Amino acid sequence: MLGGSFYSFRPSTELQCSGMAVADDRSYQIVCIMHWSVGMSVNIVSFNSIDDPAKSADANAVRVDRGSQQMSNDVFLVQRGITGKGEGDDTYVFSEHVLDANGTVTISDTEGANRIQLIDGLSISSSVVANNTVRLILSNGTVVDILGAATMDYVIGGDPVSGGAGLKKSFTGFVEDVLGGQVPASGQNPTTGSAVVIDEASTPPDTDPAGETALNVVLTDADSTGNADDIRGTDLDDRIQATAGALNSSATLDEEDTIVDGSLSDNDTLTVAATTHIEEMASIISGIENIIVDLTSFSDLNVDLAGIVGFGTSITINNLQAAGATGVNIINLPGNATLIAGTGVTGTVNVSLEGKNGTVDARGASVTQLASVDSGGVTALLSDGSSVVLSGTTETTDSATLEGTGTIAVESASTNQVESLTLAGDSGDVVFNLDSTDDAPTQVTFTGEYDVALTLTADQLSGLTITNGVDEGVVSTLKLLTMGAGDLSASTVGCIELAAGGATASYTLANQQLVKLTADVASSGLTLDSNLASGDETLNLQVGVSQTGGKITVSDFEVVNLSAQGNISIADLEGDSSSTTVNLSGSQDITLDKVAANGLNGTAMTGDITITLSDTLTSVTGGSGDDTFIAWDGAMSIDSGSGTDTLKLSGGVDLSDDILFLSNLDVLQIVDSAAVSITINGSELHGQTLALKGTDTTDTFIFNMDENVLDLSGFSVDNATANISVVSTDVAVNALTITGSSGSDTISAGSQADTITGGEGADIIIGNGGNDVVILTETVSAIDKVVFNGGSAGGVDSVTGFNVSNDLIALYATDVTADSATASDTGLKVSSEATSLVTAGGAFTLANSTADFSVIELITTLDASVTLSSSSTGSDLLQALSSDTTAASGIILNATGQKAFLVTYQNNQAFLWHVEEGRSGSGVGDTTVLAGDIALVGIFNDIGAGDIAASNFLAA
Structure with a gap:
């Protein structure tokens, strides 16, 4: 480099200088090799001199020479004044970010199969096309002349640095499809092209493939004795076969070889066979869509993939050895490549990542180990019952995407923690079980079209941010294997599953959060709070197993939507007695032993509800199942809904001093094993259709008349276990109308002219005072008894339907002389x-x-x-x-x-x-x-x- 003292030098990891020769104090020659991911090298010799212009070939020119230590196939990043020549298949790259403005560039290279690569964004103002020459006038004023243009290929777009192949075209295709002109015949005047901005995506494929045929090549020269193979692919589906192995072995593929294909629209295949560790492949393998590595080994082999450019490349690893090894160790998986565990690879796939955004399809393997996972990310495709082991870097931005089906074990911190996990179902629902030892990801994102769950401990929630990005209708689940405390209100996860009990737990949740209980977590106490300080908060609670012995506190929520995933019971559900409404739904049976709530609504239930009312729950609405309501000695409002519903009473309670609203009940049952009675105001059940029964012995339902009319005709009574007594004391001074049930009723009328219809069953009618009308007419005759008082005080009772065959007239012994000492229910003389x-x-x-x-x-x-x-x-x-x-x-x-x-x-x-x-x-x-x-x-x-x-x- 002449005048080198006037230059500044910027170190770069991609620029390696192999030597320096000092010509004088201001003239230097530096031979540098630019190592791009494609594996090519560029030798640049600059000889501009500010001190001595005579030493410069052109005041505005830089000459690129091949130098004495370069490979035969070179890539030149064109800046200005370039004259190319020399052996090898060379590529001249034009980028708007590198080309100087208002300069001149001449390309002349008659040796090898050369190409011009125009990077997206390069702006061409106009062009002039001759039969074998083209001039491009760029928008920045630079003029580019390409000599021997008809012998070169043209690549539109792509990027030789990052490995993008671009769209390959012939000279004719380039002129017609890109410049919009025509190639004149030899001897004809040049034609012109229109302005264009290079854009691979909008450029049509080449319609003039110049009669190419696909390659079918078998590499035969050995690494240790042969020459470097230089394979240039076609736009067709090329087939290349080689062997690989240790350094300087007899394998036919080695680091001196080059395999490059410029087309991304074909379907090339490179098949590599090996029986030992693969320590080297080619210096570059680019543009090959399918790379198949066929191993034959009884032991796990190492496969070094250095040199492979990963864009669009699928790498399949097979072990064809019968009863051979099932694992493989992959070294340097390139970025944007897909590694597939193929035939025979069913054990452990150990992968060391070299590039970013790679994919490992390990659905055929039982264990997947991914090392050097960094912020560039990696995607692993996994199968049911398999495990994945991740090793990150010392940075805090490592990320991995895991996709699978069934149940998959995850170790996210084998050496260093991989902080960000993206989890998704592959072709079905999936559960990822996070290892509990030292695994502490900081970000989990759920995605995809299948239900996805992450299982972890309560301690692993610390510092964890959860994002829900699944498709609509898909459920994402955070499954906790231990109980603890935490604020989960910032999580957007669809479901929080509590899958283990054994300790007191308390969680703060977002409004409308779904919580699923799949273990008896209430045994030690569970508190679920809302993150909102005001407004109506809703909790969606699904219970899969019975919650016994402890309390579930949900008093911070105004609405609790409770459903069961099986027939379950809950010992204690504590909401706010003044503000919480519990809504039940589902087809499974739910038993609630104790509830604190302003009301319980089961209208959406098709399963059976069993609910105990108390001073903390007095208002209940049933569903369409056969519901059971267990009464307490206090005010109650029960609308039982449809189905065959039962109100159970016990303890000889007197409900006549309580306000009751009872509707749609079908059965009233006294559940005490001993004979007891319960008292209810008649107006609560007037006109309803009910079946009355007791338990074991005959129990008595006492209906206290609190209004003048009582109709029990819709009542049926299990006479073996229950009977009815109607008491009119509170309204005795009024004329009453009483209709008995179909069972055995005891009706005690008032002091006025009452109308008493006994109904079916063996009834006892006590007229007391007043001129009563007693109707004993029955469909099926039973032994009815009418009790009369002696003297005028009892009034004159008129009896219709008296059956002389079996009905009875009961007279008080105190009203006769002959039987004055006769006991009740004893015949008179x-x-x-x-x-x-x-x-x-x-x-x-x-x-x-x-x-x-x-x-x-x-x-x-x-x-x-x-x-x-x-x-x-x-x-x-x-x-x-x-x-x-x-x-x-x-x-x-x-x-x-x-x-x-x-x-x-x-x-x-x-x-x-x-x-x-x-x-x-x-x-x-x-x-x-x-x-x-x-x-x-x-x-x-x-x-x-x-x-x-x-x-x-x-x-x-």
Whole structure:
């Protein structure tokens, strides 16, 4: 370099100077080899001299010479004034970033197969084309003359430094497709081309391949004795075969060889066979789409891929040895190349990365080890059940992309941590299990069209940022194998799965976060909080296994959407009793033993709900399953929804003092094994259709009438385990309408004129006071009992539907003399007689003694002049016992103060009378019952004379 003292020198890792000769204090010759990734070398000799222009060939020129220590095939980065000549297949590269403005460049190289490479962005203002020469006038004022242009190839785009091959064209294709001109015939005038900016992407393929044929080459000369092979590929699908091995071996492929193909649109294949470690390949292998390495070995071999340019290249490693080794060690995997574990490579694939953005397809291998993973990244394709081991650098920006299916074990810090992991499903859903020893990635990104999950411990959450980039509808999952504490609210992951219990845990979550429980994590306590300080926060909670013994606290959320992945139970779910709503959904059964919430809504449930109400949960809506609601002794609002739903009651609770809203229930069941009763206000269940049952023994449902009407006709009762009692004390002063159930009801009416319908079943009707209407009509006859009070205080009850074959008339023992000591439900002494009517005001003497009989039936036909009715009095009866117009003076009993019941018949009715000597205060002390001592207490409709029998009476 002449005038070298006037130059500045910038060291570069890509520039290696092999020597320096000093001509004088200002003149230097430096022979430098520019090592690009393509493996070519450029020898540059500069002889511009500011001190002595005479020593310069051109004041604006630099001559590029091959020098004495260079390979035969060279790449020249053209700057200005270049004259090329010499042996070898040379490439002249033109880039707008290197060419000087307003200069001149001449290319003349008649030896070898040479090419001109124009880098994208180079702007050509115009061109002049002769038969074998072309002039390019560039936009920066530089004029380029290419002599012997028809003998050269032209590459559009690409980049010899980074390995981009570009689009190869013939001279004719270059002129027509790029310059937009025509090549004139020999002797014709030159033509001109239009302005153009070089752009590989918009340039059409060459339509003039000049009759090329694909290569089919077998390298035969040995490394140690042969010459350097220089293979230039075609635009067609070339086939090249070679062997490889140790340095200076008999293998036919070595570092002196060159294999280059300029086309990216063909499908070339290089097949390399080896039986030993491959320590060298060619100095450059570029533009070969498929490289197949066929190993034959019983041991794992090393394969050094140095020299391969990885753009668009797929490298397949096979071991063809029967029962041979299953692993391989790959050294220097180039960037942008794809390594495939092929036939026989099913064990460990150990890869050392040389370039960036490589891909390792290890879907056929069980273990993949990737070393020197840096910020340039690597992609590994993995299979179900396999493992991947990553070794990063000392930097903090190492990254790897892992794609697979099934379950894959991940070691992210074999030596140095790989900080950033991108995880995706390959052709199906995938779970990546991160090793828990020293593995601490700082960034995890989920991507792809398949469900993807990462399994790790709670400790590994520290410092971890999670990004969710999966396709819409795809679920990404962060699966925790240990319990702990952490703020996961910044995570955009689709699902957080808690897969292990054993310790107290607390996590802060984002609004609408999905949390899945696949282990009994509540046993030691789990708290899930929202990251929002205000507003309505929602938690989506999926439970896969029962949560027993501990508490799940979700009180920070206003909405908890709970679904089950199996039939599960939750011991304690604690929301906020004033603000949290729990929504249930799904087809699986859910049992909630204890819940604190403002309300629970199961309308989206098709499975069965079992829920215990309490002071922390009083409002529940069921779903379409067969739901069970366990009551507490307090206010409740239950809309059970559809299905066959049951309200279970226990402990003899009295709910009559509580506000209840009960709807759509199907069954009320008392669950105590002992006989107990529960009390409910009748209005809560009025008009509903319900089945009542007890457990083991006969339990009693007491319905307290709090309104004047109670309809239990829709009730069916399991008579073996339950019965009904209707109590009207609170509304006794009103006229009541009571309709019994289909079971065994005990109905106690009020003091007014009530209407009581017993319904089906063996009912007990207690009229109490008032002129009650009692209806016993049934579809299936049962033993109904009507209880009457003696005297006038009980009113006159009218009974319809009395079945003389089995229904009963219950009379209080205190109202009779003969059976005054008889126990309840014991038959009374009854007699029947046909004593004749009296005349002329005589006394009617009973044939049977009231001392011996509590009920005396008179089958005597009464005087027709008197029509008895519910308003009849004792005077009417005495008139009916007389055959003339003068009433009988009285009815003679056996002794003073005796009392009994009389039955008389008239007009297809039976009349029940109570007689008590001296009750009126008149005639006290004799044996005559006067009109004032007689009270009509009951009328039985549709009863013939003498139909009522002794068996119809018993003590109340």
